Every structure is written in C-alpha cells, then in structure tokens.
Amino acid sequence: MESGYVTTPFGRRPMSLGMLASQQLAETIEPGMKRSKWKLFRAICEARPALGVTDRALTVLDALLTFYPDDEISEEKGLIVFPSNAQLSLRARGMTPATLRRHLAVLVEAGLILRKDSPNGKRYARRDRAGAIGDAFGFSVAPLLARAVEIESLAAQAVADRELLRVTRERLTLCRRDISKLIMTALEEEISGDWEGISAMFRTLLDRIPRVATAEELAPLLDEMRLLRAEVVNMLERRIETQKMDANGSQSEHHKQNSNPDSTYELEPSFETKQGEKAAADNNPNAGPLEERSLKQQKPSVGMSNRAGGAADPGARASLKSFPLGLVLQACPSILDYGPGGSIGNWRDLMSAAVVVRSMLGVSPSAYEEACSGMGQENAATEIACILERGGHINSPGGYLRDLTRRTERGEFAIGPMLMALVRANGPTARQAS
Secondary structure, X not given: OOOOOOOOOOOOOOOOHHHHHHHXXXXXXXXXXXXXXXXXHHHHHHOHHHHOOOHHHHHHHHHHHHOOOOOEEEHHHOOEEXXXXXXXXXXXXXXXXXXXXHHHHHHHHOOOOEEEOOOOOOOEEEEOOOOOEEEEEEEEOHHHHHOHHHHHHHHHHHHHHHHHHHHHHHHHHHHHHHHHHHHHHHHHOOOOOOHHHHHHHHHHHHHOOOOOOOHHHHHHHHHHHHHHHHHHHXXXXXXXHHHXXXXXXXXXXXXXXXXXXXOOOOOOHHHHHHHHHHHHHXXXXXXXXXXXXXXXXXXXXXXXXXXXXXXXXXXXOOOOOOXXXXXXXXXXXXXXXXXXXXXOOOHXXXXXXXXXXXXXXXXXXXXXXXXXXXXXXXXXXXXXXXXXXXXXXXXXXXXXXXXXXXXXXXXXXXXXXXXXXXXXXXXXXXOOOO
C-alpha cells in the first residue's frame, strides 16, 4: 500500500475508525518481513477467540489465501488478492453470496484484511506489458503480515491455556476418583469417622464444577479437592497405624503369656531363679536391691498391653500428616501478622507465631502441649491459626483446643474440612505466603 494512502469502501459501506487504524497498522510492516501463509493461518485458528472471528469467517479467509500466488506473504510479491465473488464462493465450500459478504465484513472488522475497492467496486488488477501487476483492487492481506508477531503470540498463549485446562481437568478427575473410592473403602471397612459429612462435602464440591469452565475457575476447586483427599488419606493412614500398634501390642502380650511360670514348657534355670526371686520379693516387703532389680526385669516393656488383646500404650499416637503450608496460610491469613518480621516462610515460623497467638488467646501451655502431643506440632499450630481466624465465633479458645485434641485422638475430628471452609470464606482476598 502507498504510504499515507487511505482507501474508503465502495458504495453504501461506511468507513470506520477501526478500518483507518488497520490501514495505518498495515503501513508498519518491517522491510523484508515474510511469513508462511498457512502457518500464519493455523496460528489465527488457534487464536480465534482472542481475535474475535468465527469459524465461518476463517473458512472465507482460507479461501482468500488460496488466491495468494506464493506460500510466503511478503511485500515484494504484493499483498492484494482480487477474486470474484463467484470464484471465492466456490473455494469457500459453496458459501452463498450474502453469507460470504457477511463474513468478509467480520474479517475486515477484526483487522485481518483490508478492502481496497476500485472506483466501480469491481476486483481486478492492471498489468504492464511485461505482465507484472501495476495496481490491484480487492482485499489486502497486509494486516496479517503487520500483526504476525501478535498473532503468533496469541496462538502460543491459547495453546498454553488449552494445555493447562487439560492438565487441570485431568488432575481434577483423578482427585474425584480417589476421594470417591477412598470414602467407599472407609465405609466398607467400617472405619470410624464423620464419613457422612465428608461425603456431603464431596458432593458439594462436585456440584460447584461448571459444565464449561476455564483453568482459572477449576484451580480453586482442585485445591479444595486435594485438601479433602489429603484429609481422607490422613484418616485412613491413622487407622492403619492404629492397627499396627494394636498388632504389636497383641504380639507383646502373647510373648508375656508364654512366659508365665505356670506354663508346661520347661523353663531355663536362670529364668526360674528370677521367678523365684520375684515371688520372694512379693512376700518380703524388705526386699533388697538384688530383689528389686529382679522385679524390674519382670516389668512389661513400654507399649506392651496389660491384658490379652488390649490397647497399645496411650502415649503411642498414630502420626498425623500436616497439610501444605501454603493452604494453611491461604485459609488463615491472619496468622501472618504474628510471624517473625510479619511474615511466615516455613513451618518453624508458623509454630513460632502459634506460640505468640496461643498466649494472646489465653490458651494455657498445658492445653497447647496436649495438642502438640495428640496431633503433632504442625497440626497444633494449624489449629491455633484456625482458632485465630474464627476468633469471633469461639468463646473459650483453650477449652475448644482441648476438645479438638480429644476428638482427634478418638478419630472423631478432621482438620481438613475446617481449612476448606476457611479457604472458601477468605476467597481470592486471602494473602499469600511470603
């Protein structure tokens, strides 16, 4: 196109500022710039939503590009195509003239092509004696070349967004399957816990999944699904740990019973001597140091049951897994103000902040120590952060923490649902971990 030349549409078609802007953009093509027309067309197809064109309009653009004589678009080879409506309709899969005109207008409005109308509105080219095109009237593909970098960038972003959506949907599907089957396992194995409440929470999350959603809409739902899955796995693993401790306690008790002095098995002389010393010590309140040592040797070891099939030592707790620190801080952003320097970067910072908040809330050291013993230091600090976040709804933080500790030890309380509720309550306004 001639520099500074403005072309207006033929007939009743109006001129617009958008057309003028497209013409100005077409004049900014860098010297020597060229692009493969079909690679550029594929990029336009990828970036179609961002460019604001329809699939039918792309069909017309595809037909237009078939009239460009070379595979590469460049200024040296000209930028005008001038097919008649009849020829263009044939290459556009037989599109009717009225539909063709409508989609050509869409391409012009989107800034992908320009009209260069002749005085009578016809499309044609003037050639010199050597057959070279001197002047042509039709559609200019100059905007495609001028916007090539922009179009390729939009296409790359569209591909990345589509891949992110695919991965997010895939992870969400796996998470849904895991939670569903783990809850079913817990119910079939009759594992204690609020499975009805967890199932209701799971159904609520499923109902919130949109039929058509973006990756940004699915990301928070995936976070909540992961949190719920972690809580379910935590409860099942605690059950496994409890069964292991019960089994170890039963084996220890079985060993103790086989060591009974009334057993019909022959005893080793040294053990018979110790049993005799124990009996003598039981009958003699003034037993000496030797007898006391014999008594100590007969005491059951830590963790051994006091009766056959009995529970394990209460001090041996099944370990509780902590939740990701980022999720805890997203659910409880208020605790950030009490971290070292007003920020929390790791679990040590969170536990330090929990000690400060514990004192501020009036939670006694013994209540906090019981929580650390019953559910682990990370989970105890998490509970303090949750109590701080819900401070206006809790009358006695210390009593509330003791109650949560007892319920956790009995397998009747799970931290996950509380965190999920706080994550939803805080929403996108929650501060992020530093």
